[in-house]
């Protein structure tokens with residue numbers, strides 16, 4: 001059977017990573033979390049005290065930076081230069097800084113090339129903001145996942161509680177809105193729904209329902 005490229009885009013905390021990983025497992029496809037790549041770059045830049053607006057310094061850093069993934073539960077493991085940073089890239093500091101780094105043209109160009117390499121042979125579920133619109137414009141399946149901002153803040157709040165992160169619901173809601181605004185209004189490859197993407201509103205859907213909906217869409221294409 002043909003190995004497809006499946007692009008899953010959408011705003012912050014819409015549940016993309018959770019469902020993308022399950023869909024990839026069910027199809028025995030590779031899963032690639034592109035948000036984790038932007039987060040990894042942001043984490044390393046912060047650690048090296050690089051100004052997040054200093055594009056040439058970040059690009060130089062990226063030339064010697066290897067980002068890799070390994071299977072993990074409940075989230076995929078992420079490594080930078082061989083060191084595991086799975087939890088480090090989910091801190092509020094990284095989350096609230098990543099959109100600044102993700103707006104840098106040259107950084108996007110380097111990461112987009114790496115993402116295309118990973119997706120080249122198909123059999124891939126890739127999630128992000130610009131996968132269907134810019135990274136894999138020929139993907140056979142394009143999904144745009146949305147949910148109300150209240151629901152997304154609520155989901156993030158519950159996740160954070162399990163990790164011991166104490167940000168209030170109101171703050172989370174504001175942070176999500178700020179990040180969506182930055183991601184949607186940047187000049188290069190902004191968060192946008194590709195014209196041929198299928199929108200799925202997950203506001204009142206459980207994870208299994210969203211996964212089944214996506215698998216149904218995939219079946220219709222195969």
Ligand code: C5P
Nearest residue numbers: 034035036038098099102128129130183
């Ligand atoms: O998906 P996640 O919330 O982990 O993404 C973190 C950030 O990385 C986003 O807010 C966005 O700024 C950036 N991003 C992006 N393009 C992608 C994936 C993520 O700009 N394809």
